[in-house]
Amino acid sequence: MKPFRIGDVLLAGNIILAPMAGVTDLPFRLLCKEQGADLMTTEMISAKGIYYHSKKTNDLLRIEKEEHPVAVQLFGSDPYIMSEITKRIDSLDFDMVDLNMGCPVPKIVNNGEGSALMKNIPLAAEIAEAVVESTN
Numbered sequence: 560m561k562p563f564r565i566g567d568v569l570l571a572g573n574i575i576l577a578p579m580a581g582v583t584d585l586p587f588r589l590l591c592k593e594q595g596a597d598l599m600t601t602e603m604i605s606a607k608g609i610y611y612h613s614k615k616t617n618d619l620l621r622i623e624k625e626e627h628p629v630a631v632q633l634f635g636s637d638p639y640i641m642s643e644i645t646k647r648i649d650s651l652d653f654d655m656v657d658l659n660m661g662c663p664v665p666k667i668v669n670n671g672e673g674s675a676l677m678k679n680i681p682l683a684a685e686i687a688e689a690v691v692e693s694t695n
C-alpha cells in the first residue's frame with residue numbers, strides 16, 4: 560500500500576473510514592482499525608454540544624491510543640464556538656480536525672449547520688479560518 564499524506568499526517572495507505580453519525584463510535588473504529596483502515600474518523604460531533612458541556616457529546620470525544628491516526632469531525636455554524644472548541648480539543652491528541660459541511664439532515668440544516676454552509680460560503684470560510692487559527 561502506498562503511503563498517503565494529509566497535511567503533516569502520514570497514513571500507511573489510503574483506506575479512510577468515512578465519518579458516520581451513530582456508527583463510527585469508539586468500538587466500531589477499533590474494529591475498522593483491526594481490519595486495516597488507515598485513518599479513523601469520529602462521527603460528527605456538535606461544537607455547541609461540547610461548548611455547553613453535554614455529557615453525551617463529550618463522550619463522543621473519547622479516543623484510544625491504538626486508533627491513531629484519528630480525525631475528529633466537528634459541526635457547527637458559529638465561528639466563535641468552533642474556534643473555542645478547537646482550542647479545547649487541541650489537547651485531546653487528535654491528528655486532524657474535519658469540518659462537516661455536508662450533512663443534509665433537516666434538524667442540522669435548519670440550524671444553518673452541515674450542508675447549509677454550502678449556501679453561505681463566506682460563513683463557511685470564516686469557520687474554516689477560525690478553526691485553522693485555533694489549532695496546532
Ligand SMILES: Cc1cc2nc3c(=O)[nH]c(=O)nc-3n(C[C@H](O)[C@H](O)[C@H](O)COP(=O)(O)O)c2cc1C
Binds near residue numbers: 578
Ligand atoms: C449512517 C450514515 C451516517 C453518516 N454520518 C456522517 C457524518 O457524521 N459526517 C459526514 O461527513 N458524513 C456522514 N455520512 C456520509 C458518509 O461519511 C459518506 O460520505 C457517504 O456515505 C458516501 O460514501 P460512500 O459512497 O462510500 O457510501 C454518513 C453516512 C451514513 C450512511
